Amino acid sequence: MSRLYDRVALIGLGLIASSMGHAMKREGLAGEIVGHARSAETRGVSLELGFVDRVCDTAAEAVAGADLVVLATPVGVMEAVAAEIGPHLAQGATLTDAGSVKQAVIAAVAPHVPEGVHFIPGHPLAGTEHSGPRAGFANLFVNRWWLFTPLPETDPAALSRLESLCKAMGANVERMDPAHHDLVLAVVSHTPHLIAYTMVGVADHLRRVSQSEVIKYSASGFRDFTRIAASDPVMWRDVFLTNKEATLDILGRFTEELFVLQRAIRMGDGEALHDYFTRTRAIRRGIIEAGQDTDAPDFGRSKIG
Amino acid sequence: MSRLYDRVALIGLGLIASSMGHAMKREGLAGEIVGHARSAETRGVSLELGFVDRVCDTAAEAVAGADLVVLATPVGVMEAVAAEIGPHLAQGATLTDAGSVKQAVIAAVAPHVPEGVHFIPGHPLAGTEHSGPRAGFANLFVNRWWLFTPLPETDPAALSRLESLCKAMGANVERMDPAHHDLVLAVVSHTPHLIAYTMVGVADHLRRVSQSEVIKYSASGFRDFTRIAASDPVMWRDVFLTNKEATLDILGRFTEELFVLQRAIRMGDGEALHDYFTRTRAIRRGIIEAGQDTDAPDFGRSKIG
Numbered sequence: 182m183s184r185l186y187d188r189v190a191l192i193g194l195g196l197i198a199s200s201m202g203h204a205m206k207r208e209g210l211a212g213e214i215v216g217h218a219r220s221a222e223t224r225g226v227s228l229e230l231g232f233v234d235r236v237c238d239t240a241a242e243a244v245a246g247a248d249l250v251v252l253a254t255p256v257g258v259m260e261a262v263a264a265e266i267g268p269h270l271a272q273g274a275t276l277t278d279a280g281s282v283k284q285a286v287i288a289a290v291a292p293h294v295p296e297g298v299h300f301i302p303g304h305p306l307a308g309t310e311h312s313g314p315r316a317g318f319a320n321l322f323v324n325r326w327w328l329f330t331p332l333p334e335t336d337p338a339a340l341s342r343l344e345s346l347c348k349a350m351g352a353n354v355e356r357m358d359p360a361h362h363d364l365v366l367a368v369v370s371h372t373p374h375l376i377a378y379t380m381v382g383v384a385d386h387l388r389r390v391s392q393s394e395v396i397k398y399s400a401s402g403f404r405d406f407t408r409i410a411a412s413d414p415v416m417w418r419d420v421f422l423t424n425k426e427a428t429l430d431i432l433g434r435f436t437e438e439l440f441v442l443q444r445a446i447r448m449g450d451g452e453a454l455h456d457y458f459t460r461t462r463a464i465r466r467g468i469i470e471a472g473q474d475t476d477a478p479d480f481g482r483s484k485i486g
Numbered sequence: 487m488s489r490l491y492d493r494v495a496l497i498g499l500g501l502i503a504s505s506m507g508h509a510m511k512r513e514g515l516a517g518e519i520v521g522h523a524r525s526a527e528t529r530g531v532s533l534e535l536g537f538v539d540r541v542c543d544t545a546a547e548a549v550a551g552a553d554l555v556v557l558a559t560p561v562g563v564m565e566a567v568a569a570e571i572g573p574h575l576a577q578g579a580t581l582t583d584a585g586s587v588k589q590a591v592i593a594a595v596a597p598h599v600p601e602g603v604h605f606i607p608g609h610p611l612a613g614t615e616h617s618g619p620r621a622g623f624a625n626l627f628v629n630r631w632w633l634f635t636p637l638p639e640t641d642p643a644a645l646s647r648l649e650s651l652c653k654a655m656g657a658n659v660e661r662m663d664p665a666h667h668d669l670v671l672a673v674v675s676h677t678p679h680l681i682a683y684t685m686v687g688v689a690d691h692l693r694r695v696s697q698s699e700v701i702k703y704s705a706s707g708f709r710d711f712t713r714i715a716a717s718d719p720v721m722w723r724d725v726f727l728t729n730k731e732a733t734l735d736i737l738g739r740f741t742e743e744l745f746v747l748q749r750a751i752r753m754g755d756g757e758a759l760h761d762y763f764t765r766t767r768a769i770r771r772g773i774i775e776a777g778q779d780t781d782a783p784d785f786g787r788s789k790i791g
Contacts, residue, residue: 310770368688368689383736387673402682405710406678414767418756428751431692438688439737454723455719457683457687458683458723464689464697
């Protein structure tokens with residue numbers, strides 16, 4: 182694969198940026214990779230791991246002369262970062278982000294993007310429950326979706342070039358309307374995460390069931406929730422604060438639906454429960470057919486990453 | 487490993503019984519394995535797969551002369567099966583079950599157990615989202631817990647022998663009070679399953695987000711829910727009907743807690759969200775340390791069973 186950008190600046194050196202750095206290096210996609218993180222320790226670790234060629238103490242320095250700038254910070258600080266780097270962005274450069282919500286990011290970042298810079302909001306649907314610069318690996322994006330929510334004025338050539346980069350890192354790309362993105366993600370990601378956090382919190386509070394028992398017997402279903410609920414707290418706080426409307430909408434539907442099932446349990450309505458549980462099986466089959474999971478009987482088993 | 491029982495009767499030939507059959511055969515733990523399932527097709531498949539030596543058309547025939555009888559049917563039919571086999575159980579035989587709830591099973595089965603037969607309620611915390619006789623495999627129980635909830639009158643020697651069998655199949659054994667078992671399982675398994683079913687149901691209903699999008703982008707957290715929600719509908723219907731009190735109790739706590747988080751989102755209380763999400767991380771670490779999952783960065787990745 183040939184070089185797609187001469188200088189890439191990664192702002193925020195966590196799981197996503199470190200995985201991008203590793204992947205771009207392996208595939209030879211960037212001439213130089215420059216990184217910035219607020220913490221000096223993170224900058225040091227990143228340099229040592231080698232997924233960046235050099236680091237800068239400020240985001241403004243890091244973006245100077247870059248033809249691709251990637252905001253990979255928590256969503257909540259993107260406005261401040263955009264305000265800082267805006268005046269330093271090179272003419273003709275592309276600015277993208279990796280935020281899990283798109284409408285709020287666009288509202289926060291777009292006003293700070295100067296004329297002649299291509300702002301293309303993006304979101305790689307990839308991650309693990311780990312965070313930080315040591316969490317990244319070059320294969321993170323392989324066979325995962327990378328969504329872009331281009332603005333009406335987005336330059337098609339700049340978008341194609343950015344999509345080529347993502348594809349070269351192994352991702353599948355797709356374009357979507359920002360509002361639709363936020364709703365889809367509220368369903369497939371944000372609400373499930375909140376629910377998992379809640380269930381783990383309930384277990385944590387319970388005094389009659391000791392925490393050691395919860396941990397000991399977690400393989401029975403709870404374990405998958407704890408993996409989800411171990412994700413980065415700052416990132417998820419920001420997701421819920423910035424995708425508030427869609428998350429509250431889906432949460433409302435979830436609670437309604439849960440009450441229906443709860444009532445069926447209370448009333449002993451086995452038929453309603455059986456019908457419900459039968460319908461949900463079909464969705465699972467669809468996911469396996471779509472190649473987003475394997476059919477291997479691994480539920481409750483040890484997993485190999 | 488030497489033979490522990492001369493003749494084992496497996497009643498209900500699904501995931502658990504077929505895995506037991508495969509494991510007992512591999513380790514040479516049983517002289518003969520006899521099976522019964524209501525469906526002639528299941529009996530035929532089981533014989534063909536070879537995890538039973540012979541099959542019987544009725545449960546009563548299958549248990550005749552067995553020194554170990556395992557009820558591995560859905561919990562809802564255990565009373566009827568116990569009534570049928572009771573008069574045919576051999577003196578000195580051990581009768582156990584693999585039901586996910588214990589108080590209801592004890593209430594349903596114990597009255598049908600004749601004097602001189604050792605009834606030892608049990609529950610292997612092992613499973614996959616697959617069901618039926620083809621779903622079983624010899625390693626299902628390796629490093630999984632097998633809980634027993636012995637009755638006051640349970641013979642210690644019979645219990646030890648049964649626990650030896652489970653250990654020989656790779657499981658860790660533990661004894662527990664039946665009511666406590668049902669509460670622990672409501673926390674680590676039953677409520678999480680109901681929640682997963684509900685979330686998948688919500689996604690299924692949503693018209694604004696097409697089902698194909700839900701499937702396509704499922705790797706973002708939702709996928710783990712669909713795996714849980716693909717479990718056997720009959721088994722789970724019976725779990726909720728028979729562990730009603732504990733499930734409703736935990737569900738009530740869950741809803742309360744969810745409302746607190748929902749309100750924090752609505753109010754924009756980032757500090758409350760961040761604190762909550764930070765606490766749940768600790769539980770995850772405990773599970774990894776307890777060896778019930780690996781730390782491999784596999785969330786959102788393909789899994790190898």
